[in-house]
Amino acid sequence: MERVRKIKRQLSMTLRGSNSGDKNLPESISSQDTGAHSDSEAMPGGGSATLRGSVRGAGGSFSMHSLLQSYSSALHRPRSLGRSLSSYLNHTTRLEIVHEDVKMGSDGESDQASATSSDEVHSPVRVRMRNNAGRKISTEDINKRLSLPADIRLPDGYVEKFSLNSPLFDKPLSRRLRRVSLSEIGFGKLETYVKLDKLGEGTYATVYKGRSKLTDNLVALKEIRLEHEEGAPCTAIREVSLLKDLKHANIVTLHDIIHTQKSLTLVFEYLDKDLKQYLDDCGNCIHMHNVKLFLFQLLRGLSYCHRRKVLHRDLKPQNLLINERGELKLADFGLARAKSIPTKTYSNEVVTLWYRPPDILLGSTDYSTQIDMWGVGCIFYEMATGRPLFPGSTVEEELHFIFKLLGTPTEETWPGITSNEEFISYNYPRYRADCLHNHTPRLDNDGVDLLSKLLQFEGKKRISAEEAMRHSYFHCLGERVLTLPDTTSIFALQDIQLEKETTMRTSSISDS
Structure with a gap:
């Protein structure tokens, strides 16, 4: 017993x-x-x-x-x-x-x-019963588990090693194990990428064209020099912190971050050219259908940012990248800022002069997502005409160009402007507003109407990115472009295609 x-x-x-x-x-x-x-x-x-x-x-x-x-x-x-x-x-x-x-x-x-x-x-x-007794983990499983590109090449023996170390697939992966797993694959290491050509150089960073050994795909390597006294520039920290949370088809993808004693390297997806280069290559005369597609994609990426209370603050053609397919993506978030609570502490020295709105030029530091919408209007005009809208070299000259086209503001057109000290000090002539149709002959009535809604003196009167996407100017694109998932390109729709440019200095994007 x-x-x-x-x-x-x-x-x-x-x-x-x-x-x-x-x-x-x-x-x-x-x-x-x-x-x-x-x-x-x-x-x-x-x-x-x-x-x-x-x-x-x-x-x-x-x-x-x-x-x-x-x-x-x-x-x-x-x-x-x-x-x-x-x-x-x-x-x-x-x-x-x-x-x-x-x-x-x-x-x-x-x-x-x-x-x-x-x-x-x-x-x-x-x-x-544990569900991993007879579970054979595949490369696709690991790609999904670690959010890796579908075309990545994993090191020899890595699948078997991951199978032994990974917890059950119905349990979340710990941050430590994820970090270790990515490092073992090759992420976070300079030797994973090969530098090819220098694309540009700035005060803090140099950008190279490179190639990833993991995927064989081209990448853009933004190498930021670290000063021992100051560490990483705040622009780099801001860009990394924002981009890691922004996942959208019209926002450039941050693939990897490599930190060494001497530099911080950001690895981005590679796109063939920026909008400024595209304008130059087609003789400053973009096909009007392509203007519409580029503008819609710009608005779509901005709408995603603005819904998350993120301002770009540095929109210009050089910061809009375009690939062979015609996909336009927002880049260079070094001056971007997350705006979760309204505040009046922002610097007014953030936007490139030609695309800076008049309220910021006159010293306003109380702004929100509308700061980006003025820049959208300037870029829209530049794509449609082939020339910059307000190419001022100083703040005074920039305001002069604006008032000469849109008219010198009054209390009726801009309440409170006559008490603005900056405005009073310039003592501008009394210009009458000119008709936008006279300056944009290639734009139809809907296009001119949208442009006028973007170029409003007061930020609160400017059309939002979400509203602009639904403007009648884009009705010809169909309703489905408004309901696509965030990470899906508009070119996933069969009836959305880039038109061939009549003149293109290099091989046309639409032919690639």
Whole structure:
């Protein structure tokens, strides 16, 4: 009787996920020959544990219920009892049975110490099967798990190594394991990328064309020099912190960040040219259908940013990148800012002069997403005409160009302007507003109407990016462009295509 109780306790602790118990018990029992029924006793609750379904082990498919039946019948045959129990325990070890009520740690092991496990057997005993016993992890699984590009080449043997170290696929991946996994693949390492050509150089950074050894794809390497006294420039920190959270088809993708003692390198997707280069290559005369597609994509990317309270603050053709397919993407978020709470502390020295709105030129620091919309209007005009709208070299000259076209503001057109000290000091002539149609002959009535809604003196009167996308100027693109997922390009729609430019200095993007 006492031996049978010990066997039952051993089985109970096994079902709880415990590894404790008298390991020599089966041998000692199998070595003895006792009466057939002298020590037999039914298990509490009916003599069998209730198990859900059937399981598949290394030896094939079988029923857990049949294993317990073997154990129950062995109670009546003491000679075979040890062999049956030992066989059952071996099967449960291979199958990784885990008691449902046992709390599992992050490493997949029980958080409960076996020494404190209760000897009570609850009926029915509830167990669940780990889902990775026969799970073969593929490259696609890892790509999805780590959010990797579909065309990435993983190092030899990495799939097997990840299979051993990764927790169950129905559990979240820890930040530490994700960081280690990405590092083992090659992310965060300079040797993963090959520099090809220098694309440009600025005060803090140099941009190179490069190639990723992981995918063989071209990338843009923005190498930021680190000063020992100052560390990383605030523009770089701001760009990284914003771009890692912005995932959109019309915003440039940040692939990787490499930090060394001397530099901080940002690895971006590579696009063939910027809008300024595109204008130059087609002789400053973009096909008007392409103007519409570029403008819509600009508005679409901005709308995504503005919904997340992010201002770009430095819109200009040089910061709008275009690839061979005609996809336009916002880039260079070094001056961007997340605006979650309205504030009046922003610097007014942030926007390139030609695309700077008049309220900022006159010293306003109280602005929101509307600061970007004036720049959109200037870029729209430049694409439609092939020349910059307000090419001033100083603040005074910039304002002069603006007032000469749109008219010198009055209290009726801009309430409060006559008390602005900056405006008073310039003492501008009284210009009357000119008709925009006279300056944009290639724009239709809808285009001119949209342009006028973008070029409003007061920020609060400018049309928003979301509203502009729904303007009648874009009705010919169809309704579906307004409902695409954020990460889907407008060119995923069959009826959206870039037109061939009549003149293109290099190979036309639409021919590529």
